[in-house]
Structure formats: C-alpha cells, structure tokens
Amino acid sequence: MDAIILQILNGLDKGGAYALIALGLTLIFGTLGVVNFAHGALFMLGAFCAVTFSGLLTISERIRDESVTFFEAYKEIPYLTLWYGDTGQAIVDWAVPLSILLAVPVMLLVGFAMERGLIRFFYKRSHAEQILVTFGLAIVLQEIVKYFFGANPIPMTAPPALAGSADIGALVGASNISYPMWRIVYFLFSLAIIGMVFAFLQLTTFGMVVRAGMADRETVGLLGINIGRKFTIVFGIASAVAGLAGVMYTPILAPNYHLGMDFLVLSFVVVVVGGMGSLPGAVLAGFLLGILQSLASMTEVKAIVPGIDQIIIYLVAVVVLLVRPRGLMGRRGVMEA
C-alpha cells in the first residue's frame, strides 16, 4: 500500500509538469488553432531563465588555487554571500523560486515575439506546416541554448528549507512514506498556476472574450473586438505558464538544452488524451497519465507485463482514441473533418 501511495505522489508531481505544458498547448490550439511544437522549448527556456537568474545571483569572487599552474583553477564564493553574509546566502539559496521574477516577463516577451514574429504568418496554413515551422523553431531555440550553456546538465538546487524529504506517512497515519519536499511544492505550485489560469479565463472580462473567441472567433470579431491582439496575449500567457513550469522543475531535473523535447511528445499525448481544445481535459489527462506512468513502473506491475512502464502512456492514448476518439473531454467539431 505504501508503495502505491508513493507512486501516486510521483505521478502527481510528474503530472503537474505534463498538465502545465499541456494547458499552454491547449490554450494556444484552442485560441489560435496552431499546433505549437515549440512549446516544449518554452518549458526549457523557462528552466534556463532559472539557470541565468541563479548565475546572476551567484556571480562570485574567484579564489585562485595556487597549487594548479597549468590552467586557471579556482574556488568561487558568491559576492552576495561575501557582502551580506547569511542574508546574501539566503538569497542565493532561494535562487530558483526567485527566478520566477525574471521568468514571467521574459517568457511573456518570448511568447509575444514568437506569435508576432512567426506564428501569426501560419494561422491559415495547414497543421502540417505549423508543426514543421514550430518544430524547426524548437530546434533553433535548443541550439542557441546549447551554444551558450553547453550540453551538460546544470545542477540547480532547491532552497535548503525545501530540500530533502518530508515524512508524509506521519500526516496520514501510515508508516515509511517519506517524499521529497520540493516535489510536493511542485505539485502544489502546478495546482496554483492551473487555478490562476482557470480563474483568469472564467472570472475576467478578458477571459470571457478569449473563451468566446475560442468558441466562435468570427462572431467575436464582428462585434468589434480585436480578438487577434487578445490572442497574442494568450500566447504570451501560455508561454509564461510553460516557462514557470520549467523554472520550478529545475531542482527535480538538472536542465539541459534537450529538456523540452523530452516533455514535448508526452505533452501532445496528454492533449490528445484529454481532448483537443479542452483545458480541463488537458489538466485531467496530465495528472492521470503521470500517475499511470508511475504505477506502471512498479516492479510488481512490470513482472506481469515487462516494459509496460515505457509504453503505458501511448497504450492509454491508443485505447482512448479507439474508444473515445475526441479524447476524455474533447469538444465536438474540434480537429474533426
């Protein structure tokens, strides 16, 4: 039983990342009708916002190691620590969550630039062309990041107060269940972001117009609303959501330039399973597939069906598409001939 609870917890934090990426993908697809294969790259760019911000906070004095003369060998102490002692060190320690301050404006700008500079020229083109151009863009973004940051994963740490694992078992009256605190934080963070996006779409006038645009773009345009501008903002928001998901994921997975591609395919499966164009469907499918993937990795399960952990997501996608071609919560008429 403990093992199952642990795997469900695993699935929740993994599912949180899937849901956040899939949410942005669905938002873009629902509003602009664009299949954005660069969305994984936005997740990766968010992670590298954290790397950059952390790098800025840890600009260091280099203390030369005199025992090495063939090349420059040194030990680094961040100036913030040198100048402000424990306060400075605390800022350095909290670099990842603080990176959100940088990531939100940067990712909004990246989103605006992508939409205005490239994506808008492909609104009326076929999905195949949209996929090709956005996939190409993803590769370009990847290579830019690799040029500046290298191919090696870059270690990022959670704040010490949130590092290590917490005894979850004590909370629920069970034993032997300890789980990494940062992963619990990530799950709660993903819930908060999802809640904010839904609240924004449901409770604001802007959100109402966007939802109306998703349902019938033409009519909203005839009412005199510049829906195009609003959709640009939506693209920026989707980009920021993916970026924030990336920022907070860095202590879980050391980021490298390829991070986005690892998530991209899975996120598309999530969107398809959830139902193209359905925001609640994307969130539901994200968590569902995350949990199923974790449960399928259990030794007991693999003993029955070897290799199931590697195919479970695709297997579920096949079954859902066969039984319910529109996905779990897909709307009639979306991506249907």
Place this chain on the structure above:
Amino acid sequence: MAIDTSAWSRRRLLKTSAALGAGLATPHFFVRNAWSQDQAFCNNPSGSNVVLGFNVPQSGPYADEGADELRAFQLAVQHLNGEGDGGLVNTLKPSSLKGNGILGKKVTFVTGDTQTKSDAARASAKRMIEADKAIMISGGSSSGVAVAVQSLCQDMGVMFMAGLTHSNDTTGKDKRRYGFRHFFNAYMSGQALGPVLAEEYGKDRKAYHLTADYTWGWTQEESIKNATEALGWETVQAVRTPLGAGDFSQYLTPVLNSGADVLILNHYGGDMVNSLRQAVTQFDMKSKQVGGKQFEIVVPLFSELMAQGAGEAVKGILGTANWDWKLDNEPSKILAKSFGEAYGSPPSQAAQTCYVQTLLYANAAEMAGTFYPPELIKALEDFEFDGMGNGPTLYRGSDHQCFKDVLVVRGKDAPTNQFDLMEIVKIVPRDQVTYDASIFGGELGPYEVKGCAA
C-alpha cells in the same frame, strides 16, 4: 602479317619470368614489411598527408564530452607532427615515434558527429572512410556506438581505436580484429571496486541496482553483481530503466522499502546526473538508516563531466575511473600541463584515452613500417608499453583490451577548485583486474579483409 614468335621458346619465357620476379622482389627483402605496402588496402595514403577520422558526439547529450575528446585528438595530432611541447610523444616507452607525423607523412584529421546514435555514428564513420579517405577511426562516448562502428571498420578494413566505451562487449562478445580499446571495462570496475566496497561498507550488505537498459548497463550490472556477491553481498533487486528517463522518481521510491542498504546506479551521462541527484538531494537516501546500517550509493563508472553536472550530490560517492589528471606520475602531469595550457582545463578521462589511442596507432604504424592494417594490428597485439599515465600497460592480443591499473575514486567533500571533484581512493594494480579473455567469448575475425579497397 604474321607475328614472329620463334624467339620466345618455353624455356626462355620461364627464365625471363623467374628473373623478372626475382628482380622485382629483391629490394623488398631489405625493407621490413615493405611487401605489404604494395597490397591494396583501404585508404593507403599516397600523398604527403595521412588522414585520421575522429568520430565523437558533437551534438546530443554527450556533446561536451565529445568536445573534450576532440580537443585531445587535436593535441595528439599536433604532438605527432612535432608541434607544441610534444606531450606524451616524449614519454611513451618503447617508442618508435619521431615527431614528424606518421611514417614521415603529416597527420591531418577529419571529424564526424556520432550524435550518440549507432546509425548516425556508422554513417559519419563511413563518410570519413569513403569521402575523406580516413585510414583510422577513433572516438566514442557510448558502447552502443563503439560496437556498431567497430563492426563497420572491420568490414571496411580500417582500424578502429575506441574512445570512451566501458561495456564488456566491446572487447568481449563483439570484439573485432580491427578494433582496439585502451579504456577499461565494466568487469575491471567490478574487480577494482568490490574489495573497496567491502572494506568501506562491510560484507553484509543488500544491494539494489538501477541499470540503464542497453549493452553497457547490462554488462556493468552483471559485473558489479558478480563482484559484490562474491564478497557476500546480496542483490535484492536489479531494475532496468529506460535510457534518458530523466525523472527517476518512480524507480527510486521502491528502493527504501525494499530492504536494500546500498543503491548501485549503473547509469552514465545525463541518466547518472539525474538519478544520483534525485537519490541524494530529493530522496535524502544518504542520510537514511536501513537495519542499523547507513544507506550508501555507488556509481561504478565516474566521469568528471558528469560529476560537474551532479554538483553536491557526488560528494562521498565511490566509483571507478580509467585515469585522473591529478595522478602523481610524470606522464599524467605532462598531459595535464600540455592540455591545460592549450585549453584552460584539465583533460577528462575520455580525453586522455582518445589522446593515448591516437599516439598508440601512430606508434604501431612506425613499428610496422607501414599503414597496412594487418601489420599494424600485429604490432599492437600484445604490445607492452608505459609512459601514458596509466603505468605499465598491455594491449592483450587475444581480445584487444588494454590491461593497466584501475582507479577507485570518491566524490570529494571539500574541493579546492572547480576541477577538483574526485579524489583517488586506491590505485588497483592491473593483476587484480586481469581476466581470462575466454569468459566473454566472441571472435576477433580475420586480419585480411576485402575492405573498402576491394
């Protein structure tokens, strides 16, 4: 018009033929192995240059390691051509190197990108052999790639001097006559690490393996299991993980409730960085107690670049290495100086093995007096040498595996600089890691192949 053939009697024809044959052969008696240079073989260099092909990951997750290997190859080429400080050209013993290229021909090189994919690596090796006329292929960073390229080189009759490849299969069941490996292997890691593990953690331990699901992972798991079980350890479970899994949480969570008190990570590259960091910094495994014993983590194959990626998580973790720039011997210091001055960082173990392989190929050509691969192969087989930083080393003829000391290393607790990530715990003598070549089977194959010149 009739042709007058009366002057050509059968006797005269035989005499003339014999005289002509002897005449043609005579000078060759005085030049060692010169006969072989007349053989048709793949990419026999005809001009004043000889081309070497360096096949490393220039894109993909191992691109940084590939870049370091490439730097080492460039340095080796400079030293072979008599440029720079000469590096280990001056320390190899016995040496036939002259510092004027190889057999008087200036060494040039071309590069290929393996992308750490077998098919891409084979394609780039083929391109370097066919289009660029490379006479030798070297490089690595993945055993899957090494095995695939080695097999291609055997077919094409081109020497393959493997770079970083650690699977037993490379010089075991998949060994080839045209392939040579200087790097150590998983079996040697197990033999070197086992006694140190017993010394440090005791003989009553329960191990849980997480293993990358491909040739290298399988052979390392087998080798470490055999070595630790021989010491009295019990293997609780061995779980295969998909290559590039990224998030290993679903594989790590069962570990603590399995009764195991040691986690062995048969992972390399990004997988090693992620699984180790997640086990140490997220699941807090190093601070757990299981059955009154401190929980321990072991990474049998260490790499400097991966240690950088793992950051703090690498501290106190035991593993093995082929070579370390901090080794206290003259050739290691010379290579660290030469490489450090050229590139601003110390050479990684991947760089060292690539550098050494290039020099050993050149030396074999000088020893054989020809580029003809069968002669080079014979020169390398059972070649005993020193002066490359690993101590006395044997290139065993029966499997083309180098036998030399193996390092047991540990992630350093208090590094003094950004490159000081590992400390050498023990230098395990080569006798302790030497094994019978027959245990891994495999066939080297023929010396003579039709190759690309056919």
